[in-house]
Amino acid sequence: MIAAALQRRVWLYGGSARLHPNLIIIYCGPPAVGKGRIITSVKQVMKSPIMIIERVKPNGDKVVKGVYPFGADSTTFQKMLIELAKCKDDFEYELNGQKYVESHMSCCFTISEMATMMRNSTCEIVNLIHDLYDCQDHKYETKNSPTVDVVNSCVSMLFATNPAFIHEALEMKILEQGFFSRCIMVVETDKRFCRHFPGLSNEQMIAFLDVMNHIKSLHKVCGEMKFTPEADEFMKTFYESGEFDRQRGNLDYKLNEYYGRKRTMWFKLCMIMNFLEQSENIPITLDICKQALMVLTKLEPKMSLAFNSGGRNYLFEMQTNILKFLEAKHTQDKTGASRKLLLLKFSVDGTVEEIDSCISFLQNTEQTIYVGNELRLKGKVY
Secondary structure (H helix, E strand, C coil): CHHHHHCCCEEECCHHHCECCCCEEEEECCCCCCHHHHHHHHHHHHCCCCCEEEEECCCCCEEEEECCCECCCCCCHHHHHHHHHCCEEEEEEEECCEEEEEEEEEEEEEECCHHHHHHCCCHHHHHHHHHHHCCCCEEECCCCCCCEEECCEEEEEEEEECHHHHHHHHHCCCCCHHHHCCEEEEECCCCCCCCCCCCCCHHHHHHHHHHHHHHHHHHHCCEEECECHHHHHHHHHHHHCCHHHHCCCCCCHHHHHHHHHHHHHHHHHHHHHCCCCCCCCCCECHHHHHHHHHHHHHHHHHHCHHHHCCCCCCCHHHHHHHHHHHHHHHHHHCCCEEHHHHHHHCCCCCCHHHHHHHHHHHHHCCCEEEECCEEEECCCCC
């Protein structure tokens, strides 16, 4: 939300090297792990009636409008371009004692079903998203339609999907690793908790309102952002020493392109996290830099699951389900499962040979062991 609220009005570094704080975030996991709840909450904040202001433009005109333009929940290439073109706005900032006015086309999109948009599109929308992530201009011309010019763009996007679609998208060449390298992948395989939700309490409602007011207050922020000297020295030394590349949280080769762009992600997160609790354009501190790096570091170990859960190894899902079944047996009555029970349980999913292959793989990788005739999770107390 902060990335969407800052739009193109703030940046690191000047001239052609400007870096803006927009992000593409993908929540990836099976159904019912909570992806939709997050997206719904973001929409409630960004589309709240609170997010309406009367704005005086640099030419003196007054307009009443939503603070942050919000794209459609489901869109196509042409509609996305048209919506962006309608988002044109201006902001004024000061640099070296001089006042400047800049126009920009900033927007945010939340797509609850990434598959719906991508399956019905061509490579055009992927190329467009690449340009928008890099805050590049994009011109679209057709023989029978007027030209659409997107200039000074800045788009933040929030997607939800599942590993099966990501596998399909890569196999069908709908998407490639270059696209995912521009994304922060938030991957979960299970619910974080099982908790009855009767609605927000009064205390939570007050906190939710505080969040909305804080996000709204960010519409006044603009101008170049800077690091404190201490933070700047840390970023420089950490990268040039090679330590940044050595501290890789996931060695899966499918994340190579992500790690190639990770430093850019880090810079963007630093800008965003600088506004977590305040709304002034103050220098980014060393603590913020370390916190932003920690956010990425914590997400990385699971990122590869988004690409591997539906890969060529079609037995992966069965292996995962056997582990879940053994976990449930341990939780329920502190027992394992015999080969006969596993054959009965997973006969719908595969042949006897395939089930035996999965059991053998789990043993060879030391995830499970046989105790008597029971297959058990290694490291668990029975």
